[in-house]
Amino acid sequence: MSKYQHLYVVIEHEDGMPLPVSLEMLGEARRLIDGFNKKYSSDEKVVAVVLGHNVRKLCEELIFYGADAVIYADSPELRYRRNLIDTKVISQIARSREVVAEFSDTSEFVKPRYMFFGADSIGRHLSSTVLAELESGLASDINKLVIEDLEIKHEHKTKGQAMMYEKTLEMYRPDFSGFLWTTILCLDNRNPAIEREYHPQACSIIPGVFAPIEPDKSRRGIIVEYVPEFDERDLQVRILDRKIVKSAVDFDSHKAVISFGKGVKDSPEQNIKLVSDLAKEIEAEVGISLPISKKLFPVSQGINSTYMIPDRVIGTSGRKVAPLLYIAVGISGAMQHIAGMKESGFVVAINPDENSPIKDECDVFIRGRMEDVIPLLLEELRKQRPTIQVKK
Amino acid sequence: MATTTKDLNVAVIVKLEPDFSEGNVSYNADGTLNRAETKSILGPHSAIASNAAFYAKVKYGARVAVGTMGPPIAESALQQAQLLCDADELHLYSDRIFAGADTLATAEVLKAGISKVEGGKVDVVFSGHRASDGETGQTGPQTAWKLGYTFLGNVIDYNIDLESRLVRAKRLISLQGFYDIIEEVEAPLPVFISIDPSYNAFFNTVSQRLAFEKYQKEARSRAENYKQFLKVLNTQQLGIDPKLVGLPGSPTIVYKVERIPKAKASRKAEVIDGTNRDQIARVVTNMYEVLEGMVIK
Numbered sequence: 240m241s242k243y244q245h246l247y248v249v250i251e252h253e254d255g256m257p258l259p260v261s262l263e264m265l266g267e268a269r270r271l272i273d274g275f276n277k278k279y280s281s282d283e284k285v286v287a288v289v290l291g292h293n294v295r296k297l298c299e300e301l302i303f304y305g306a307d308a309v310i311y312a313d314s315p316e317l318r319y320r321r322n323l324i325d326t327k328v329i330s331q332i333a334r335s336r337e338v339v340a341e342f343s344d345t346s347e348f349v350k351p352r353y354m355f356f357g358a359d360s361i362g363r364h365l366s367s368t369v370l371a372e373l374e375s376g377l378a379s380d381i382n383k384l385v386i387e388d389l390e391i392k393h394e395h396k397t398k399g400q401a402m403m404y405e406k407t408l409e410m411y412r413p414d415f416s417g418f419l420w421t422t423i424l425c426l427d428n429r430n431p432a433i434e435r436e437y438h439p440q441a442c443s444i445i446p447g448v449f450a451p452i453e454p455d456k457s458r459r460g461i462i463v464e465y466v467p468e469f470d471e472r473d474l475q476v477r478i479l480d481r482k483i484v485k486s487a488v489d490f491d492s493h494k495a496v497i498s499f500g501k502g503v504k505d506s507p508e509q510n511i512k513l514v515s516d517l518a519k520e521i522e523a524e525v526g527i528s529l530p531i532s533k534k535l536f537p538v539s540q541g542i543n544s545t546y547m548i549p550d551r552v553i554g555t556s557g558r559k560v561a562p563l564l565y566i567a568v569g570i571s572g573a574m575q576h577i578a579g580m581k582e583s584g585f586v587v588a589i590n591p592d593e594n595s596p597i598k599d600e601c602d603v604f605i606r607g608r609m610e611d612v613i614p615l616l617l618e619e620l621r622k623q624r625p626t627i628q629v630k631k
Numbered sequence: 632m633a634t635t636t637k638d639l640n641v642a643v644i645v646k647l648e649p650d651f652s653e654g655n656v657s658y659n660a661d662g663t664l665n666r667a668e669t670k671s672i673l674g675p676h677s678a679i680a681s682n683a684a685f686y687a688k689v690k691y692g693a694r695v696a697v698g699t700m701g702p703p704i705a706e707s708a709l710q711q712a713q714l715l716c717d718a719d720e721l722h723l724y725s726d727r728i729f730a731g732a733d734t735l736a737t738a739e740v741l742k743a744g745i746s747k748v749e750g751g752k753v754d755v756v757f758s759g760h761r762a763s764d765g766e767t768g769q770t771g772p773q774t775a776w777k778l779g780y781t782f783l784g785n786v787i788d789y790n791i792d793l794e795s796r797l798v799r800a801k802r803l804i805s806l807q808g809f810y811d812i813i814e815e816v817e818a819p820l821p822v823f824i825s826i827d828p829s830y831n832a833f834f835n836t837v838s839q840r841l842a843f844e845k846y847q848k849e850a851r852s853r854a855e856n857y858k859q860f861l862k863v864l865n866t867q868q869l870g871i872d873p874k875l876v877g878l879p880g881s882p883t884i885v886y887k888v889e890r891i892p893k894a895k896a897s898r899k900a901e902v903i904d905g906t907n908r909d910q911i912a913r914v915v916t917n918m919y920e921v922l923e924g925m926v927i928k
Contacts, residue, residue, distance in 0.1 A: 251806075258806060322781075357807075361806075363772075367770075367776070371776035376882030379766075379767040395878035419888055420889050421887075423884070430879070475818065476781055476818040479816065479817055483810050485811075494922050563921050584921060587918065599893075599895075599897065602900060603917070604900040604901070615905070619908075
């Protein structure tokens with residue numbers, strides 16, 4: 240038996256309804272641990288961790304989605320997410336030998352081997368504070384995972400010597416450009432001068448990347464309750480109100496979405512106006528690629544506050560859309576953007592560079608500068624509009 | 632100075648980042664960032680955090696300290712932040728051994744630095760949402776945890792009751808697959824606030840607007856002479872265990888960086904000449920067909 244066992248998945252839910260990323264993480268965890276157990280002839284588990292109130296039904300559902308065991312804490316104090324309390328309860332669970340004893344041999348158990356969180360408003364911060372408490376490594380925004388025995392040569396970790404690190408989780412994260420993958424490893428501490436051991440190996444996972452498994456109602460698992468202890472002082476952090484808000488940007492009720500990217504750069508103000516005209520003509524919602532939200536170009540305040548906002552970002556760092564018609568204007572087609580639009584019906588790209596990756600992701604590639612193409616499109620759209628309406 | 636009664640001490644942690652704006656950023660031929668040719672500035676999210684601290688100065692007369700970890704050149708981020716928040720103190724945490732730190736080891740330095748401000752009596756720490764280059768968003772909450780401060784993330788608005796020492800904050804939470812939520816939360820000081828990109832300070836009374844102008848003017852003259860406000864602190868001065876920072880204090884390493892392989896084409900595109908009116912006309916017909924639901928792709 241090992242000091243480190245199992246893959247813990249921290250589940251996010253809204254009053255018992257699992258967020259999609261929770262089921263996606265379970266799916267990937269299932270695939271990884273099945274491979275792990277086969278490769279190392281072991282019997283490690285996918286363990287879902289749930290905090291909430293009246294969550295028993297959710298726990299059962301998580302087993303259908305791939306969990307071998309579910310550890311849950313149930314209290315009215317845990318109904319909504321509060322970072323301080325949640326961090327303490329999850330850390331207690333991660334260190335608890337007692338709960339693990341319900342489903343595996345725990346004689347040497349110290350901490351989980353691996354741990355997953357969702358890379359979203361809640362999980363990003365929760366993963367950070369939990370791993371600060373557990374004093375181990377964390378990688379964010381992961382979209383590929385591999386478990387390997389790796390030979391590592393590192394100036395500090397191995398003092399330049401080649402050393403084996405078994406069962407290491409390779410955590411791949413795309414960088415801001417969308418063109419590079421960085422693999423992050425959390426490596427065991429082998430320096431006796433440092434009193435830390437770097438487990439769990441943890442990461443936050445981009446929503447929408449991994450596929451959940453088909454739920455199987457015949458799957459069986461173990462559900463274990465953990466009774467948390469609260470510090471009275473922590474309960475002074477109080478949620479006074481929660482209001483559901485609708486974003487001013489509404490991709491779902493539009494049949495068409497037009498997105499623009501860095502290709503607007505030659506004359507951003509005019510080009511964004513062109514995109515906006517095109518959107519009005521076909522009643523489309525306007526999206527952007529991630530770099531645009533970083534306010535790359537000097538434009539008027541109106542354009543800036545209307546278009547260059549995180550709410551409009553389509554892709555892994557923003558929204559996922561699937562309109563009937565998707566028009567990508569001046570977008571090169573980085574992987575993160577494609578992930579947000581690939582389910583669209585008919586895809587048109589406008590781009591001067593035929594080597595752009597977007598060409599492989601569209602049905603029609605209009606080769607040309609948007610300054611030239613959009614005015615032509617607008618003319619034709621206006622010309623053809625009446626005939627179509629008559630046909631209807 | 633103890634923060635009894637109605638004093639308020641705030642700190643901001645900021646970062647010097649590549650300037651991604653057009654004309655300043657430079658990319659390599661393969662689409663990756665050319666760091667050598669790209670200028671550095673105060674990160675945009677750090678700027679928003681500085682604005683949030685300035686709000687505390689205008690509204691509550693708070694004392695403001697700004698801190699950053701980095702090489703000597705990072706003092707320019709402190710200067711730019713001072714211009715935004717009229718900081719009373721600037722702290723640069725700088726030591727060769729900090730290099731190569733991951734978020735946990737960075738948080739260790741920032742914790743030590745904030746503990747040095749006002750004898751450790753900081754009531755509110757602000758940080759940005761995430762850095763534009765690293766983009767992990769982990770350093771803020773990890774620093775909060777090490778300080779033992781309540782962490783409030785995605786904050787779009789906050790107010791402080793100086794009598795009861797309570798902060799009330801609004802947070803924007805996006806539940807992917809469901810909806811967005813604006814949550815109002817109350818917490819006793821001290822707190823660590825990471826500011827959402829949509830934060831916008833708002834001054835509604837005449838006295839606040841007058842204070843705003845006064846401090847803005849002061850900020851300009853201070854930032855011109857920012858060196859007078861600057862303290863540079865190394866490992867020893869920060870009282871840090873060298874084993875907890877830099878490479879030794881980092882559980883994670885970057886194992887490899889590779890180009891993301893080109894995905895297999897998922898669609899077969901018809902290529903159209905964008906200046907050919909007939910071809911454009913055909914595309915427009917297609918588009919209308921799709922929108923009217925006449926063709927099922």
